[in-house]
Amino acid sequence: MNRARPAAAASITFAGLALVAACGTNPYATSGAVQPVVLGAQQQPASAVPAGATAQLMTSTVDALGTVLADGEGHTLYRYAKDTAEPSSANCAGPCATTWPPLISDAPAVAAGIDSALVGQVTRPDGRKQVTVAGWPVYRFAKDTGPGLALGRGVSADWAPITPAGEKAGTERPTLGTTQIDGLGPVLTDADGRAVYLFTKDGRGAGKSTCTGACAKKWPPLLANGRTTVPDGMDAGLVGRIRREDGTTQVTVGGWPAYTYAADTKPGEATGHGTGGTWFALEPNGCKAEPTQRPPVQQARATNPGGY
Incomplete structure (x- = not known):
């Protein structure tokens, strides 16, 4: 049976936070046009909206x-x-x-x-x-x-x-994927293969996004338009949704609102990682990505706590 359901106005809670994996333990670490016809005033076809109205x-x-x-x-x-x-x-x-x-x-x-x-x-x-x-x-x-x-x-x-994102309905693309990024290991990506980020100023599990206006243009929120799908091996319970101030619905991972970075121009990039000490690529376990290798100075200090 077909049914219409207007988008809810209330906040959407995120699901399965009790299943959030401990950060620092990434389970993926091993792994021909029609010619226009100009019509006269009396020949105009019907419209879905009466003349003078706002759709x-x-x-x-x-x-x-x-x-x-x-x-x-x-x-x-x-x-x-x-x-x-x-x-x-x-x-x-x-x-x-x-x-x-x-x-x-x-x-x-x-x-x-x-x-x-x-x-x-x-x-x-x-x-x-x-x-x-x-x-x-x-x-x-x-x-x-x-x-x-x-x-x-x-x-x-x-x-x-047509979907709310302008795509053809019935040809749903996966919401989330993963990719290996040099120096970070596996990170989450959107349907286009762009790295997905968290913003530490949001606060994990706070249930809202603090990145709006100009911030949201630089760091576009990952919007939830329909069913949210996850890659094989990822705990679907880590994924939820929140309602943004503009009425759109944003994906959350591990309690973190998820974003992409406008300056990432192709798949496999994570140029926003570490920006301002507040933006970090997201691992599939809902935690911020950590470097796969520590810088030489940190390695030396780890073996020589007293310094040089």
Whole structure:
């Protein structure tokens, strides 16, 4: 049975903290476009939102798809393969836009439980403003007559329900992975292979993030959009969620809110490790990564406590 479920406004507690492994014991240590059609005022196809209104976005749960993006009434939203996200371009017009009504909004859409930085607008061929998510123009399917339906999936390979992150629903990527980084050993990564970090000023188990505003642009929070998956061998009980001040939901690992670093430009980098003495790459056991080898001075002092 399909069902719509708006994103909860209350804080989300993190799960399984009693299972947090002792830090310092890392179990992984050994291991062809459609031509636009300009329509006259009397020919404009229906929109998912009445003229002059502001669109709303929320999340919805659809069987076999998980979490998808929905409009304010819970109708599943879709993306079109013949559109583009960079730059945003809407190519579904004329009869296409009758079957797939664009989500029109005169003002920026109001997003609940969705990263507002991903939400934008694009001007359609008829001059109206269409809502975009991660650059993709979003649409409804005319035969989805109620919340929680996704009858548009499978109608055409060009159309797919869209997730709150702008991805195609039903092609979920893993939330967390691991990679070996020179000098640190195995650390957690996001779906794109970028190192995941903790911020010591948050406090372990505090249940909130202190990195907001400009900080969050430099250190983007790892957002939880749907089910959080973990790599083989990692204790899933270490992973939880918190609600951020902007309404989005952030992944936590071992009680630490998780982030990436904007300056890490490719997989296998952890250039943010040690920044300010407060940012550290996360191990799969929920602890900050430690150097795999101590610097020569520390090694000498360990064997000669009295110094030189």
